[in-house]
Amino acid sequence: MTPQAVPSSMHLLWLIPALPLAVAIVNLFVGKRLGKLAGVLASVAVACSFALSVMVVRDLLTMPAESRLYIRHLFDWIRVGGFNVGADLRLDQVSAVMIMVVTGVGMLIHIYAIGYMDGDPRYGRFFAYMNLFVFFMLILVLGENLLVLYLGWEGVGLCSYLLIGFWFDKTENAVAAKKAFITTRIGDTLMLVGLALIAQKFGTLDFTVIFGTAAGTLTKDAATVISLLLFAGAVGKSAQLPLHVWLPDAMAGPTPVSALIHAATMVTAGVYLVIRMHPLFEISGVALTVVLIVGLLTAIYAATCALGQDDIKRVLAYSTISQLGFMFMAVGMRAYAAAMFMLVAHAFYKALMFLGAGSVMHGTHDQTDMNRFGGLLKPMPITAITFMIGAAAQAGVPPLAGFFAKDAILEIADHSGRIGIYVLGSAGAFLSAAYIGRMVFLTFFGAPRSQDAAHAHESPAVMWFPLAVLAAGAATIGWLNLTPEGRLSEWLRPAAAVAVSGPGLSTGVLLAIAVAITAAALLLTWWIFGSGRVDRAAFLDRAEPLPRLFKNGWYIDQAYRTVLVRPSEVGAAITAQVVDAKIVDGAFNAIGAGTKRLAQAGRRIQTGYVRSYALAIALGAVALLLYVGVRP
Amino acid sequence: MRTPIAYFLVLSGILFSIGTAGVLLRKNALVIFMSVELQLNAVNLTLVAFSRMHGDLGGQVLAFFSMVVAAAEVVVGLAIIVSVYRRHHSVNVDEARELSG
Numbered sequence: 001m002t003p004q005a006v007p008s009s010m011h012l013l014w015l016i017p018a019l020p021l022a023v024a025i026v027n028l029f030v031g032k033r034l035g036k037l038a039g040v041l042a043s044v045a046v047a048c049s050f051a052l053s054v055m056v057v058r059d060l061l062t063m064p065a066e067s068r069l070y071i072r073h074l075f076d077w078i079r080v081g082g083f084n085v086g087a088d089l090r091l092d093q094v095s096a097v098m099i100m101v102v103t104g105v106g107m108l109i110h111i112y113a114i115g116y117m118d119g120d121p122r123y124g125r126f127f128a129y130m131n132l133f134v135f136f137m138l139i140l141v142l143g144e145n146l147l148v149l150y151l152g153w154e155g156v157g158l159c160s161y162l163l164i165g166f167w168f169d170k171t172e173n174a175v176a177a178k179k180a181f182i183t184t185r186i187g188d189t190l191m192l193v194g195l196a197l198i199a200q201k202f203g204t205l206d207f208t209v210i211f212g213t214a215a216g217t218l219t220k221d222a223a224t225v226i227s228l229l230l231f232a233g234a235v236g237k238s239a240q241l242p243l244h245v246w247l248p249d250a251m252a253g254p255t256p257v258s259a260l261i262h263a264a265t266m267v268t269a270g271v272y273l274v275i276r277m278h279p280l281f282e283i284s285g286v287a288l289t290v291v292l293i294v295g296l297l298t299a300i301y302a303a304t305c306a307l308g309q310d311d312i313k314r315v316l317a318y319s320t321i322s323q324l325g326f327m328f329m330a331v332g333m334r335a336y337a338a339a340m341f342m343l344v345a346h347a348f349y350k351a352l353m354f355l356g357a358g359s360v361m362h363g364t365h366d367q368t369d370m371n372r373f374g375g376l377l378k379p380m381p382i383t384a385i386t387f388m389i390g391a392a393a394q395a396g397v398p399p400l401a402g403f404f405a406k407d408a409i410l411e412i413a414d415h416s417g418r419i420g421i422y423v424l425g426s427a428g429a430f431l432s433a434a435y436i437g438r439m440v441f442l443t444f445f446g447a448p449r450s451q452d453a454a455h456a457h458e459s460p461a462v463m464w465f466p467l468a469v470l471a472a473g474a475a476t477i478g479w480l481n482l483t484p485e486g487r488l489s490e491w492l493r494p495a496a497a498v499a500v501s502g503p504g505l506s507t508g509v510l511l512a513i514a515v516a517i518t519a520a521a522l523l524l525t526w527w528i529f530g531s532g533r534v535d536r537a538a539f540l541d542r543a544e545p546l547p548r549l550f551k552n553g554w555y556i557d558q559a560y561r562t563v564l565v566r567p568s569e570v571g572a573a574i575t576a577q578v579v580d581a582k583i584v585d586g587a588f589n590a591i592g593a594g595t596k597r598l599a600q601a602g603r604r605i606q607t608g609y610v611r612s613y614a615l616a617i618a619l620g621a622v623a624l625l626l627y628v629g630v631r632p
Numbered sequence: 633m634r635t636p637i638a639y640f641l642v643l644s645g646i647l648f649s650i651g652t653a654g655v656l657l658r659k660n661a662l663v664i665f666m667s668v669e670l671q672l673n674a675v676n677l678t679l680v681a682f683s684r685m686h687g688d689l690g691g692q693v694l695a696f697f698s699m700v701v702a703a704a705e706v707v708v709g710l711a712i713i714v715s716v717y718r719r720h721h722s723v724n725v726d727e728a729r730e731l732s733g
Contacts, residue, residue: 608732610725611664615656 009055010070013089016052016099017138019045024131031124039114042127046110046134050103057096068093071144071208078147085205088144093492097340098141098272101347105264106134108466112355113256115462116362126166130260133159137265141272145205146195149273153191153237156266157184163261164253173252180246187236187243194229201226207276214279227280227287230273231294238270238324240298245557247321248305251313255358258313263320263350268343271327275336282334292332296424299325301554303431307438308550311368312357315439318553319394320350322432329425330409333416337489338408344488345401345477349393352470356387359459359467360443364452370442372450379456382464384444386471391440393474395433396518398511404478406432407514414505426517433518437525445530640681647674661713661723665706672702 023045031038060068070091078085091099110130117126133156140152165177195205201217202210218226234240239247250262261267274281274291281287299322306318323346330339361368363380377384393400396407406429413422448454458464480488505513528534540547552558647670654667676695683691713723720727 606732608729610728611656611659618652618656 009052009059010091011072012052013056013070013072013091013142014074016049016056016103017135017142019049019052020131020138021135024128024135027124027128027131031128034124036114036118036123038124038127039110039117042131043107043110043114045131046103046107049134049138050100050107053096053099053103056091057100060091060093060096083199083203085145085147087148088206089142089148090144090207091142094272094275094340095141097344097488097492099138101344102134102137102141102265105347105351105470106137106260108469109256109260109264109351109355112259112358112463112466113254115460116256116358117254122166126163126254129159129162129166130256133163133261133266137269140269144207146198146207146210147205149276150192150195153233153269153273154188156261156269157181157188157237160184160250160261160266163257164250166253166257170252176246176249176252180250183243183246184236187233190229191233191236194226194233197222197226197229211279214283218280218283220284223280223283224286227277227284228290230277230280231287231291234270234273234328235294236270237273238267238328239321240270240294240325240328241301242556244298244302244321245553245560248309248314248317248553251311251317255313255354255361258316259351259354259358262317263354264347267320267324268327268347271324271331271339271343274328274331275339278331278334278336281331288332288334290332291328292421295325295328295330295332296421296428297325298322299329299428300424300431301325303428303435304550305553306435307431308547308552310370310551312360312370312373312439312443313354313368315370315435316350316353316357319353319432319435320346322428323350323394326406326409326425326428329421330412333409333412333418333421335409335412337492338405338412340492341408341480341488342405344480345393345405345474348470348477349390349400349402349474352390352467352474353387353394355463355467355470356383356390359383359463360387360456362459362463363456364450367450367452370439373443373453374446374449375444376448376453376456377444380458382458383467386464386467388440388444389471390474391436395436395522396429396514397522398515399478401474401477403514403518407511410514411507411510414510426513429514430517430521433521434525437522438529441526441530446532637681637685640677644674644677644681647671647677659724659726661716661725664725665709665713668709669702669706672698 020042023042027034027038027042034041060070072089072091074087074089076084077087110127113126113130117123120126136152136155136159138152140149140156143149143152161177161181164180165174168174168177198210199205201222202213204210214223236243247262247267251258253262281291302318302322302325306315306322309315309318323342327339327342327346330336330342357368359380360373360376360383363376363383364373367373389400393402396403398404410422410425410429413425448456528539529536549555651667651669651671651674654670655664658664658667676698679691679695679698683689683695716728717723
């Protein structure tokens with residue numbers, strides 16, 4: 001499609017999503033008979049996709065920087081009048097980064113799941129859903145038009161629902177799955193409205209056309225409305241305020257699911273969407289400010305919540321929400337490359353921490369309460385060390401990935417003159433380091449606080465191998481953007497403009513401040529949770545009501561329950577027990593009773609005296625004859 | 633000189649009325665049955681009379697059909713009456729009223 005000769009491996013682009021789909025179908029139908037092979041097969045499929053992605057991206061690199069774009073038309077999907085939607089794939093810098101993350105991290109998580117899900121009665125089905133998810137996620141990031149993207153968008157939502165509720169025999173898991181599905185549906189519906197508006201304004205949903213003609217087609221207000229509708233979808237998918245409530249509960253699913261869907265890939269789809277559609281957001285301007293504010297509020301809010309959780313997976317869930325907030329902050333400041341960098345780094349260290357948490361659970365009889373951990377460093381050294389590398393990466397310990405990613409965002413906040421954002425963002429960074437420190441010190445240091453923790457054991461190699469690879473990634477991925485201009489930023493520049501930088505503190509000073517913040521937070525949490533010199537119970541009592549507030553997520557969930565869920569339930573009860581039982585059923589019962597009463601009256605005519613019937617016949621015949629005879 | 637058609641029709645009407653009265657007023661199933669036969673024959677008489685008037689044999693043929701059907705009907709009807717009698721030990725039609733509403 002591009003004027004230059006397209007490297008040959010690009011034609012295999014369609015295979016990248018097709019392989020996981022094929023294996024998903026196989027596993028769905030014969031997964032039970034494959035036994036352990038199902039997991040291996042699924043991992044191999046994703047690994048092949050990863051290998052193909054590497055090939056394709058390498059070929060993309062050989063193309064000239066300004067024309068790195070490959071669009072593949074697979075078939076016509078929808079043709080209505082003049083409105084065409086094709087099943088088109090698009091490979092450019094942004095989607096290249098995304099497919100590398102999805103297939104790369106996805107592959108490691110699949111391998112890990114072979115060990116983690118061992119012995120589960122629905123082993124084959126688990127891998128079928130996981131592969132299906134990878135397929136939809138790849139469709140999402142490779143789509144050349146918004147409808148293909150939306151197909152992937154809804155598909156990953158479905159897989160998320162299926163996998164959160166994977167152990168659906170426990171009611172709370174089924175409830176969590178429903179909550180995730182319904183909450184994201186709110187955003188998705190608004191997003192669909194946005195899609196409809198775009199179709200109306202542009203007459204097409206193709207990215208190429210939209211980006212080419214957006215400036216001339218949309219007024220500022222129209223762009224604002226459309227951007228905000230799309231952002232609503234992103235808010236739901238990426239669990240930002242006020243639609244974040246589903247993600248902490250989504251931890252009911254198996255841990256590899258949390259790692260793959262609810263940390264590394266699906267939840268970043270919102271960030272991807274905003275980056276992808278940034279030309280519209282830029283026309284609006286206001287929309288970018290909204291993104292920035294929502295991201296900032298979420299980043300700080302979720303960090304405080306993470307500080308109050310006792311369940312290790314819930315800490316990670318709130319941490320994910322908070323980190324996504326940072327990404328949206330970057331997007332809101334037009335620093336798309338920084339957001340992408342953070343997205344990649346986050347995928348590594350958060351997947352690593354989730355898998356590490358899963359490994360901890362594996363070794364302690366599915367214990368998730370951090371109050372019952374402690375001293376796990378000795379029995380499970382590999383898990384502990386890899387986990388701590390991930391934790392250090394997120395907390396912002398140089399030279400690990402998170403340090404550069406977070407620092408890049410804060411630097412842009414400072415350099416673009418948004419001092420308030422910089423200060424608040426730094427506060428968020430402090431909180432991030434604090435909850436990470438608390439989690440690590442409670443889990444791996446001190447004395448074991450339960451029988452399970454005392455008898456913990458290391459996980460099998462199939463589980464710690466992915467941990468090691470991810471740890472290596474989390475440690476080194478910062479290199480991606482290490483040059484002054486930023487390798488990743490430079491590579492993304494044609495697809496996503498880099499933010500303008502202005503005067504501000506020098507990079508060195510900013511780095512020093514960031515390191516100081518991280519060190520302060522880690523030392524503080526070590527003193528409280530790790531050193532054993534502070535009585536934790538007394539400390540928490542003194543800090544009331546903050547711990548309770550944080551633990552319950554500022555009672556937002558409870559507020560939704562009171563304001564939205566309870567009234568709906570009451571309304572449903574009224575509909576079921578009054579409207580349906582009394583009014584609707586009543587109407588039908590009345591019709592039945594009326595017919596019965598009419599019949600009661602009518603049966604009197606049926607005397608059983610044959611002669612009376614004969615008389616009726618005779619009279620009828622006479623009447624008929626009279627009528628025929630008298631008629632003029 | 634032929635007998636005017638009106639005589640036949642009046643006679644037929646009288647016979648039919650007697651039959652109808654019999655059907656409606658009598659209780660004995662056999663008598664009712666005979667009254668029905670009377671009605672049928674009243675009609676047959678009309679058919680034959682008109683046939684003669686128009687010089688068309690169709691009416692007479694139809695009368696034959698009517699008789700044959702009536703004969704068949706007698707067979708069925710008598711069988712019913714016999715079985716009703718076995719059940720109720722009476723041929724009073726007012727007693728056979730199980731189908732009353």
